[in-house]
Amino acid sequence: MVRLSPSRLHDSLRGPALGAVGFLNEVMSRYPDAISFAPGAPHPRFVDGLDVQRCVDRFLDHLVHDRGETPEQARLRLYEYGPSRGLINGLVSEALRRDEGIDAPPQALVVTVGAQEAMLLVLRALFRPEAGDVLAVTDPCFAGITGAAGVLGIPVTGVDETETGIDLEGLAAACHRARSAGRHLRACYVASDFSNPGGGRMSLADRQRLLELAEREDFLVLEDNTYGFTTERGQELPPLKALDTGGRVIHIGTFAKVCFPGARVGYVVADQPVAGRPGRLLADELAALKTVVTVNTPPLSQAVIGGLLLEHGGSLAALSRPKAELYRRNLAHLVSALDRTLTGRVAPGVSWNRPAGGFFVRMRLPVPADAALLEISAADYGVLWTPMAQFHLDDRGDHQLRLSCSYLDPDRIETGVRRLATFLDKEIGQ
Template sequence: MVRLSPSSLHDSLRSPALESIGFLNEVMSRYPDAISFAPGAPHPGFVAGLDVQQCVDRFLDHLVHEMGHTPRQARLRLYEYGPSRGLINGLVGEALRRDLQIDVPSDAVVVTVGAQEGMLLVLRALFRPSAGDLLAVANPCFAGITGAASLLDIPVVGVDETATGIDLDGLTAACREARAAGRRIRACYVASDFSNPGGSRMSLECRHKLLELAEREDILVLEDNTYGFTTAHGHELPSLKALDTERRVIHIGTFAKVCFPGARVGYVVADQPVIGQDRLLADELAALKTVVTVNTSPLGQAVIGGMLLEHGGSLAELSRAKSELYQRNLNQLMDALDRTLPGRVPPSIGWNRPTGGFFVRMRLPVPADVGLLEISAADYGVLWTPMAQFYLDGAGDSQLRLSCSYLDADQIETGVQRLAAFLAKEIG
C-alpha cells in the first residue's frame, strides 16, 4: 500500500490558513448552539424565498426575446458546456458600466467560478517565477489570494494596511527592494472598499496615488471589489477600475454576497491589450479557464443573470436591501460593543470602526489563538476568527475578527454579551 510522506506533497497543503479554516469548521460543528461571529457568509434570510426556477426562466426569456435565440437554442445554452468566457458577460458589463462607471467591452469580462477562480487565473497568467516576479499584498490580507499564490509558487510581499488603504510608502519601498535584489513587484492586490479581514477603506486620495505609483513603478493592480456594495448610500467612492485611465487595474468581483454563494459565479475585468496579438488579457484568462474549470456553470450563470434582469440589470438595485441589512448589522455590532464592553474588560482591549463591510477587528493583550477560541466556544458559547492566519509576518497574533453578516439583531446582542463575559473572565 502506498503511504505518502507529508514532505512529498505541495507546501501549500500545510499552510496556517488551511489549518485554521479546518479547525474553525470543526469547532463550529462541535458547538452548534454557540453564536458565531466567525463566518463571513451572506445572511441566510436573503435566499429563504428565492425562486431559482423563476430566475432561470427570466434569463431564458432574455435569450429568446432580446438575444434572438429560439426556445430550444436558449435551453441548450444552459445544458451544454458553454463558452469559457461566460454567458452573462454582456449583462455583467452593462451593470458595471451603469453602477460602477467601469466602461469596458463585454469581451473584457470573463465570468468565473467565484472570485477565487478569478484570482487563480489572473495570477497564473501574469506571474512567471523564473522572471523573479513578486506579488505585493496589503497586510493583513484575504487568505484566498495568498493561498492561490502559494498554490502557484508565487512569492508574496506584505505591505502594511493603514486606515485609509495600503501604505504607499511601504509599497514604494517594496518595489525598490525588489529591484535591488534583481526581482520585481509584478502586481499588487488590494481590496479598495472594506477589506477582509482588516476592514479598511481606501480614501479617494489613496486611490489616485496608488494608480500614480502603479504607473511610475510599472506594476498592475488587482482590485477585489467584494464588499464595495455595502457602502452606505451617498458615501460611494469610485472603484480603482473606474479611475483607471492606463489599464493598470484588473478588477475582480463576485455575486456570492449580492446574490448567493451557492451559484459560484464571479467575474474578472481584464481589458489590458496583449502586444502584437490583437488580444486582451481577458482572452488569455478564458484560454486558461478551459484547462481549469472548462466553463462556469451555465445554470449558475442563468440564475445570476435572471436576478440581475429582475432588478433592471442593476447591481445597485440587486444589492440595495442586502447593503442596508449589513449596514444595520455592522452599526448594531459596534453599538453593542460600545455599550457592553467598557467597564467590564481591560482598557487594552480595543476595536476598529469600519463604515462598511462585514468585519470588525479586535485587539487583545494576549494571543488570540485556537486555544483561547476553544475556551470561548466551550465555556461561553461564542465563536470568532483568529487573525494570525491573515498576516504574513505574525503581527496579528493578538487580534480576532468579528463578522456580523450571518447573524440577526438579537443574536448580535446576545453574542456580544457572551463575548463580554468571556473577555472579562478570561482576559480581565
C-alpha cells in the same frame, strides 16, 4: 497501501489558511449552539423565497427575445458546457458601466467560479516566479489571495494596511526592495472598499495616488470589489477600475454577497491588450486558462444570476441595495454593542476598530487569540470568532481576532457580544 510522505506534497498544503478554515469548520460543528461571529457568509434571509426556476426562466426569455435565439437554442445553452468566457458577460458589462462607471466591453470579462477562481487565473497568467515576479498584498490580507499565491509558488510581500487602506509609502518601498533584490513587483492586490479582514477604505485621493504609483513603478493592480456595495448611499467612491486610464487595474468581483454564494459566480475585468497579438486581451488568456481549470462556469448558475440581474433592471445597485442596508445595520449594531458592553469593563489592552462598511470588526487582545483560546470561548462561553493569524504574513496577528456581523440578526449580535464580554472579563481579565 502506499503512504504519501508530507515532505513530497506541495508546501501550500501546510499553509496556515488551509488549516485554519478546517479548524473553524470543525469547531463550529462541535458547538452548534454557540453564537458564531466567525463566518463571513451572507445572511440566510436573502435566499428565503428565492425562486431559482423563475430566475432561469427570466434569463431564457432574455436569450429568446433580446438576443434572438430560438427557445431550443436557449435551453441547450443551460445543458451544454458553454463558452469558457461566460454566458452573462453582456449583462455584467452593462451593470458595471451603469452602476460602477467601469466601461469594459463583454469580451473584456470572464465569468468565473467565484472570485476565488478569478484570482487564481489572474495570478497564473501574470506571474513568472522564475523571472523574479513578486506579488504585493495588504497586511492583513484576505487569505484567498495569499493561499492562491502559495499554491502557484508566487513570492508574496506584505504592505501595511491602515484604516485608510494600503500604506502607499510602504508600497513604494516594497517596489524598491524588490528591485534591489533583482526582482520585480509585478502586481499589488487591494480591496479599496472595506477590506477583509482589515476594514480599510481608500480615499479618492489615495486611489489616484495608487494608480500614479503603479504607472511610475510599472505594476498592475488587482482590485477586489467584494464589499464595495455596503457603502452608505451618497458616500460611494469610484472603483479603481473606473479611474484607470492606463490599463493598470484588473477588477475582480463576485455575486456571492449580493445574490448567494451557492451559485459560485464571480467575474474578472481584464481589458489589457496583449502585445504582439492584435485584438487579443488578457481576458482571452484567462479564458484559455480556464478551459484547463474548470472548463466553464456552470450555465445554470449563470442563468440564475442573469435572471436576478434582469429582474432588477440589469442593475447591480438595485440588486444589492436591500442586502447593503441589512449589513450596514448589522455592522452598526455590532460596533454599538461592543462600545456599550465592553467599554470600561474588560482588561486593558482590549480594543476594536470601527469600520464604516463591510462585514468585519477587528479586536486586539493582550494575549494570543489562538486555537486554544477559541476552544475555551466556544466550549465555556458559547461564542465563536476567527483568529487573525491566518490573515497576516508574520506574527502580528497573533493577538487579534475577527468578528463578522453578516450572518446574524441584531438580537443574536447582542447576545453574542454579552457572551464575548463575559469571556473577555473572566479569561483575559485574569
